[in-house]
Structures are given as structure tokens and as C-alpha cells.
Amino acid sequence: MTRFPAITGPGQPSGKRQINCVTLKFPRVPARVSEALVLRTYPLQEADLVVSFLTRDQGKLRGVAKRARRPKNAFGAGLERLSHVRMAYFQRETRELVSLDGCELIRSQFGLASDYWAAVALDYFAEVTDQMLPAAEPNEKFFRLLLAVLDYLRTTAGNGAWRAVAYFSLWAVRLSGWLPELHVCLSCGSLLDDPESPERAFFSRDRAGVICGHCRKAFGVGGGRELSAESRAIAAEMLCTPVTQLSGSAWNQATAADLRRFLVEQIESHVERRLVTAPLLEAAP
Numbered sequence: 368m369t370r371f372p373a374i375t376g377p378g379q380p381s382g383k384r385q386i387n388c389v390t391l392k393f394p395r396v397p398a399r400v401s402e403a404l405v406l407r408t409y410p411l412q413e414a415d416l417v418v419s420f421l422t423r424d425q426g427k428l429r430g431v432a433k434r435a436r437r438p439k440n441a442f443g444a445g446l447e448r449l450s451h452v453r454m455a456y457f458q459r460e461t462r463e464l465v466s467l468d469g470c471e472l473i474r475s476q477f478g479l480a481s482d483y484w485a486a487v488a489l490d491y492f493a494e495v496t497d498q499m500l501p502a503a504e505p506n507e508k509f510f511r512l513l514l515a516v517l518d519y520l521r522t523t524a525g526n527g528a529w530r531a532v533a534y535f536s537l538w539a540v541r542l543s544g545w546l547p548e549l550h551v552c553l554s555c556g557s558l559l560d561d562p563e564s565p566e567r568a569f570f571s572r573d574r575a576g577v578i579c580g581h582c583r584k585a586f587g588v589g590g591g592r593e594l595s596a597e598s599r600a601i602a603a604e605m606l607c608t609p610v611t612q613l614s615g616s617a618w619n620q621a622t623a624a625d626l627r628r629f630l631v632e633q634i635e636s637h638v639e640r641r642l643v644t645a646p647l648l649e650a651a652p
Contacts, residue, residue, distance in 0.1 A: 401425055402473070403454040404513055405446055406497045410436065418446060418467060419497050420454060421513070426504040427497070430456050430465035441469035449476045449489050449517065476517065484528040484652075485520050491644040492516065492535055498638045499543055512538050519610045530618045532648060534610045536630035537602055545637050547576030549599045554582035560596070568594045572632045598626035620652060 401422035409417040416435040421427050435442050445452045452470040459465075479485040492513060500506060516531045523531075540546045547553065549568070550560045553576030559566040568577040571591035583591065601623050604613060631645045 398457045399425075400453055400455045403452055403470075404496075404510065405448065405450045405452065406493045407448070408432075408435075408446055416446065417464070420452075421496060421500065421506075421510055422454065423507055423510045424505060426506055427500045427502055428456075428458075428465055429463070429502070430467040432467040435467075442467070443470075443472065444475060444477070445470035445472045447475060447477065448493055449513070450474070451514070451517070476521075479520055482528070484526070487644065487647050488520065488528040488532050491532060491642070491648060494642055494644045495536070495539055495634060498640065498642070499539060499634065506542070509539070509542050512542065515610055522611075526618050526620075529620060529622055530613060531610065533601070533623045533627055533630075534605050534613070536627060536634070537605050540630055540633050541606065543637070545575075545633055547633075549577060549594065549602055552577065552579040552582055554578045554586065557581075560599070565596065568596075568599065570594050570629050570632070572636065575633070575636075577629075592625060592628060594625050594629055598623045602626055620649075624649070 401424055403420045403422045406419040406421055406427070408419070411417050411431060414434045414436045416432045417429060418432050418435075419427065419429050432440075432442055432446065434440050435446060444450065445454075450472060451474040452472055454470045455468040457466040457468065476489055479489060496509070496513065500509060512535065516535045519534075520527055520531050537546070551558060552566070552568075553574060555578075557566060557579055559568050559577070559579060566579040566581075568579065569583050569591040570577045570593075574591075577594055578586075578591075608614075627648065631642060635641055635645075
């Protein structure tokens with residue numbers, strides 16, 4: 368909004384001309400528009416929402432969506448969990464929260480709501496992303512990881528959620544720099560997959576990697592779980608193969624369950640809190 372002086376026309380006495388201000392209104396233009404995935408929303412006051420969202424170019428941000436809880440608003444269905452949108456927002460250096468101006472929906476995940484396990488997987492993806500990523504640090508690889516598993520879920524039915532969860536968890540830990548070597552004993556350094564003398568691998572919540580059976584006995588490590596050779600082979604394939612090209616089609620809740628537990632414990636150890644959605648993935652069907 369800009370004000371310009373306006374001088375009155377003829378007829379005013381000399382030396383007594385009156386100066387009026389004319390106000391021109393310009394359309395409001397957002398400071399930035401980013402491709403984003405909505406992670407979580409929180410109610411604020413009577414009609415507003417606090418929105419946590421992951422952008423492709425600016426990383427994870429939080430902002431206030433004014434009047435988003437009213438029937439007629441500028442956001443529509445764009446603030447649903449993991450909606451893929453173009454988010455328009457204003458960002459000021461002195462404020463932690465950005466101001467959301469509106470969003471354009473690119474793709475909704477509404478079609479996955481009818482599949483219970485897919486819906487739980489969506490909740491898990493959103494929680495892990497929100498807890499793991501620091502604020503305002505660009506991470507396009509993590510953004511593309513989310514898009515990949517979401518696309519995979521939409522093109523599969525039935526037990527597709529289990530493969531998507533395992534793949535996402537493995538790469539989320541890998542991209543964060545927390546993934547230990549799964550084929551080497553953390554304690555003695557021995558190769559677990561030696562063809563001549565293969566070793567079993569064990570893990571526990573208080574250790575950052577896996578240990579062999581000998582070290583488990585030597586150090587009196589109890590209560591640990593085994594990470595099977597099959598699950599370690601699955602992890603190795605996932606690290607070099609897109610989720611849509613993984614071998615094996617008969618995945619169910621039991622497939623690589625030990626790998627999922629190992630990765631969840633790695634995540635929980637680093638974020639220093641238990642994940643709410645992780646137990647739902649292991650609940651009996």
C-alpha cells in the first residue's frame with residue numbers, strides 16, 4: 368500500500384493549496400512458493416492452524432495458517448497429512464513461524480485412507496520426518512524419498528505398506544548419517560557374512576550397530592534381538608535398488624520385521640523419544 372500526494376485543482380487561494388493523500392492498493396504477493404509435503408497440523412486459537420511441512424528447497428518449516436479451520440479458507444484439503452502441495456508463505460528472519468498464504472494441491476493421499484496399513488504407514492512417515500529433520504535445513508534427498516514411497520503405496524495394494532515402511536526407515540536413517548555397517552561386528556570388527564564361517568548378528572537399543580554371537584556372550588549382552596541374514600540381505604538390496612524394483616513380491620508383516628525394529632530403535636535413540644506410530648506397525652492384524 369503506497370500513498371501519493373495529490374494537489375487540489377484551480378480555485379484554491381494562492382499559497383493555501385490543500386494536499387490530499389491518495390491510497391493505491393496493490394495485490395498481496397507471497398514472498399515464496401515452495402513444493403512441499405504437509406507433515407502435521409496443530410490447532411491454534413479458534414480458527415487457525417500451526418502447520419509443519421517439508422519443502423523441497425527450504426527444508427522443514429512451521430507456519431501459521433490463518434482461518435484454516437473455517438469452512439471457507441484458502442487451503443481447502445491441502446493441509447491433510449502428507450498432501451503434496453505448492454505452499455505460498457511469507458518468511459521473516461525475526462520470526463520462527465512463517466505466515467502461510469495458501470496452497471495449491473498437487474496430489475492428495477486421500478485414496479490410501481481405506482487401507483488400514485497404508486494409513487498407519489502414512490502416519491509413521493509423517494512422524495519420523497517431523498522428528499528427525501532439523502528446521503530450515505534443505506534436504507531434497509529426503510523429500511524425494513518421501514515422494515518415492517508415497518508413489519509406491521499408491522500403485523500397490525494389500526501388503527505394499529511393509530516394503531514401503533522398511534525402505535523408508537532404512538533410507539531415512541542412511542540420509543541422516545546414522546546407519547551403521549550391518550555386515551560387520553561393532554565390537555570385534557569380524558565379517559558377519561564370511562562364506563566360510565558366517566556369523567549371526569544381534570542388536571540392542573543401547574548399541575549403535577550389530578554384534579556377533581561371540582561378542583554377545585563375551586560381554587554378557589542380554590535381551591538383544593537377532594538381525595537375520597535374510598533381513599541384512601534385504602537391506603543391502605534396498606541401498607542400491609529403487610523401491611519399485613525390489614525383488615520378491617510376497618511381503619507381509621513378518622517380512623523383515625527384525626530390520627524394522629532395528630531401524631526404529633536407531634531412530635528413537637537419536638531423536639531421544641519413542642515413536643507413537645511404531646508400535647501400531649507391529650500390532651497384530
